[in-house]
Amino acid sequence: MQVSRLDEADRNAVLEQLPLWSYDADAKGIRRTLRFADFAEAFGFMARVAILAEKADHHPEWFNVYNRVEILLTTHDAGGLSRRDVDLAAAIDAIAPTA
């Protein structure tokens, strides 16, 4: 399924719905960093996200060190942020711990 990049107005509108994510103009995507009690909790969260991502057939670019997980969502095929990133971000927020 071809997916198109959100224009700036749409992007600003969706970012209001995703206050925990910030737009990275260089990476043309949205970022969120999460912290957990320890590595096991961080990786457990990653495993849940991995399953969501695989189901959506849309995958994050992410970095982990110990209890920290940094996620970047972008859609290479669209050359920027797309609805697929927004949907995955919302799904991630739904399973992230509310600290």
Add this chain to the structure above:
Amino acid sequence: MQVSRLDEADRNAVLEQLPLWSYDADAKGIRRTLRFADFAEAFGFMARVAILAEKADHHPEWFNVYNRVEILLTTHDAGGLSRRDVDLAAAIDAIAPTA
């Protein structure tokens, strides 16, 4: 357990045992990049490494995008590469697919 940084001679000796890893002087650690058939295989590998890491109580700094996994091993407490990194690198090599 306090762990000490390997000196340059020891580091060079262990790097000969780990030909798939390269020393990153800036990060003061060793890096290896692995590629898999797809995200599910890449993340499956990460899950196995996560268990190894947790068992060793020594954790990677790692990045994943789709089928690619980039691993950096360093020992912050030691200010550089230590025996713990070498042991974890060898354990990772032992479970990595030999392509």
